[in-house]
Amino acid sequence: MTxxxxxxxxxxxxxxxxxxxxxxxxxxxxxxxxxxxxxGEFLVRIEDTDRTRFVEGAERMFLDALAWLGLNHxxxxxxxxxxxxxxxxxxxxxxRREVARLLASGHAYRCFCTPERLAEVRKSxxxxxxxxxxxxxxxxxxxxxxxxxADAGEPHTVRLAVPLEGETRFRxxxxxxxxxxxxxxxDQVLSKSxxxxxxxxxxxxxxHAMRITHVVRAEEWIISTPKHILLYEALGWQPPQFFHLPxxxxxxxxxxxxxxxxxxxxxxxxxxxxxxxxxxFLGLLGHSMPDGREIFSREEFLKExxxxxxxxxxxxxxxxxxxxxxxxxxxxxxxxxxxxxLKSEGFVPSxxxxxxxxxGAPGFLAIVRLVQERLKKLSEFADLTAFFVERLxxxxxxxxxxxxxxxxxxxxxxxxxxxxxxxALADAPASAAGEADGPAWEAKALEELARxxxxxxxxxxxxxxxxxxxxxxxxxxxxxxxxxMEILGREECLVRLDKAIEKVGVLRL
Numbered sequence: 473m474t475x476x477x478x479x480x481x482x483x484x485x486x487x488x489x490x491x492x493x494x495x496x497x498x499x500x501x502x503x504x505x506x507x508x509x510x511x512g513e514f515l516v517r518i519e520d521t522d523r524t525r526f527v528e529g530a531e532r533m534f535l536d537a538l539a540w541l542g543l544n545h546x547x548x549x550x551x552x553x554x555x556x557x558x559x560x561x562x563x564x565x566x567x568r569r570e571v572a573r574l575l576a577s578g579h580a581y582r583c584f585c586t587p588e589r590l591a592e593v594r595k596s597x598x599x600x601x602x603x604x605x606x607x608x609x610x611x612x613x614x615x616x617x618x619x620x621x622a623d624a625g626e627p628h629t630v631r632l633a634v635p636l637e638g639e640t641r642f643r644x645x646x647x648x649x650x651x652x653x654x655x656x657x658x659d660q661v662l663s664k665s666x667x668x669x670x671x672x673x674x675x676x677x678x679x680h681a682m683r684i685t686h687v688v689r690a691e692e693w694i695i696s697t698p699k700h701i702l703l704y705e706a707l708g709w710q711p712p713q714f715f716h717l718p719x720x721x722x723x724x725x726x727x728x729x730x731x732x733x734x735x736x737x738x739x740x741x742x743x744x745x746x747x748x749x750x751x752x753f754l755g756l757l758g759h760s761m762p763d764g765r766e767i768f769s770r771e772e773f774l775k776e777x778x779x780x781x782x783x784x785x786x787x788x789x790x791x792x793x794x795x796x797x798x799x800x801x802x803x804x805x806x807x808x809x810x811x812x813x814l815k816s817e818g819f820v821p822s823x824x825x826x827x828x829x830x831x832g833a834p835g836f837l838a839i840v841r842l843v844q845e846r847l848k849k850l851s852e853f854a855d856l857t858a859f860f861v862e863r864l865x866x867x868x869x870x871x872x873x874x875x876x877x878x879x880x881x882x883x884x885x886x887x888x889x890x891x892x893x894x895x896a897l898a899d900a901p902a903s904a905a906g907e908a909d910g911p912a913w914e915a916k917a918l919e920e921l922a923r924x925x926x927x928x929x930x931x932x933x934x935x936x937x938x939x940x941x942x943x944x945x946x947x948x949x950x951x952x953x954x955x956x957m958e959i960l961g962r963e964e965c966l967v968r969l970d971k972a973i974e975k976v977g978v979l980r981l
Contacts, residue, residue, distance in 0.1 A: 480512030488530035491736035505777040516548030567669040579706035582618040583610040605658030630663035640698040645715040652698040721786040744850025749798040757787040799848040842951040864946035868975040873935040883979035915954040943972030
């Protein structure tokens with residue numbers, strides 16, 4: 473397989489039928505990389521001729537997704553370009569002109585079969601175990617009679633007159649030479665009864681008019697490519713090069729679908745996946761880096777991308793690996809960058825902004841620093857840090873330290889220990905500067921104090937830290953205890969300890 477080097481023009485052509493599918497963004501990434509590597513152009517074309525499935529706002533969502541991932545395009549409905557318009561619904565005259573050419577040359581014919589008849593033909597062919605395609609009834613109609621019926625307003629479609637003998641060949645840049653017997657190719661509908669073109673006609677006409685040199689799309693379109701080749705030949709045009717990428721699969725090898733995995737790119741953004749992680753994950757689907765590394769940036773992918781390393785085996789969409797990658801990228805972010813993204817993407821509760829003076833303030837940055845190593849998704853931030861904002865409910869029994877499911881201290885011993893800790897913390901200064909009569913209110917000094925109290929009480933440090941952690945954070949698992957206490961401040965910690973002492977006092981353990 474030889475990769476092109478000059479004058480490359482690629483495209484991504486989504487249908488605005490819903491939220492942008494992550495599989496489409498995978499195809500967009502490859503088209504973008506191929507164009508950028510060769511100094512070519514990357515286009516966006518909106519294939520909106522299926523008006524029954526059109527969703528208002530879907531086009532904008534797709535363009536926003538491209539922008540979020542940094543897959544900038546050179547031409548499209550939002551930026552214009554020399555071969556527009558870039559919405560198929562605005563190009564209907566062009567398709568009608570080419571349909572007329574195909575009818576005049578005998579490469580297409582009008583079909584007056586009703587949907588009911590077509591359904592009956594399909595049913596009977598299925599029952600007979602034969603090909604379920606159209607039986608070509610209307611292909612035998614006299615062209616002038618067909619034209620008269622059409623002019624009289626009789627509903628009809630226009631079909632491609634596929635050669636009944638011979639074969640159609642093309643070279644797939646990923647899979648090599650492919651040959652299809654013409655007898656197995658259906659007389660594809662090119663123009664629907666409402667006058668709108670089908671995908672097959674519109675994509676061929678537009679790819680030619682927009683000077684697309686490389687059609688890179690999913691492997692599900694391989695079966696349609698012979699029809700497209702025949703259309704190019706019928707219209708007297710040179711076809712582009714074709715590259716069919718492997719379909720993304722669920723772990724059970726079925727085609728990726730929203731029934732088994734979230735497929736909308738918006739869901740991943742709303743869950744707090746970073747654009748860097750999305751690009752990284754998509755870049756691993758059906759493609760590998762030459763050195764085998766799994767973590768790489770968009771720029772590194774662009775530098776190393778090669779169609780030579782695109783596999784024909786459907787890559788598995790591994791959600792666990794996706795989450796792991798996202799966590800790795802979160803940890804790579806500078807602290808200020810992570811804090812800014814948490815705020816801009818709406819993952820910081822307003823109460824936290826109010827209490828800690830908003831993102832960028834020392835208190836907020838300190839909290840972000842504590843959870844950065846724990847985050848797999850930005851959406852986890854609010855839950856991991858909720859106790860900084862409010863005193864959460866918890867089970868009183870969690871205050872009593874346990875090991876192997878059994879209490880190591882009684883409730884009375886735990887209450888006495890917490891009272892001693894509370895008394896010592898009450899004497900500590902509220903600021904980190906420290907005073908002569910007590911340790912500074914900072915993590916290191918607080919830990920030293922807690923350890924000395926454990927010695928004094930005859931407790932193991934870990935046994936004492938557990939009820940202290942639950943009292944302060946309202947959880948058995950939390951951010952580092954003493955760094956958390958430093959951020960919360962002395963007065964808040966004392967209030968929470970008072971509540972814990974009250975709760976453990978009514979236990980009978």
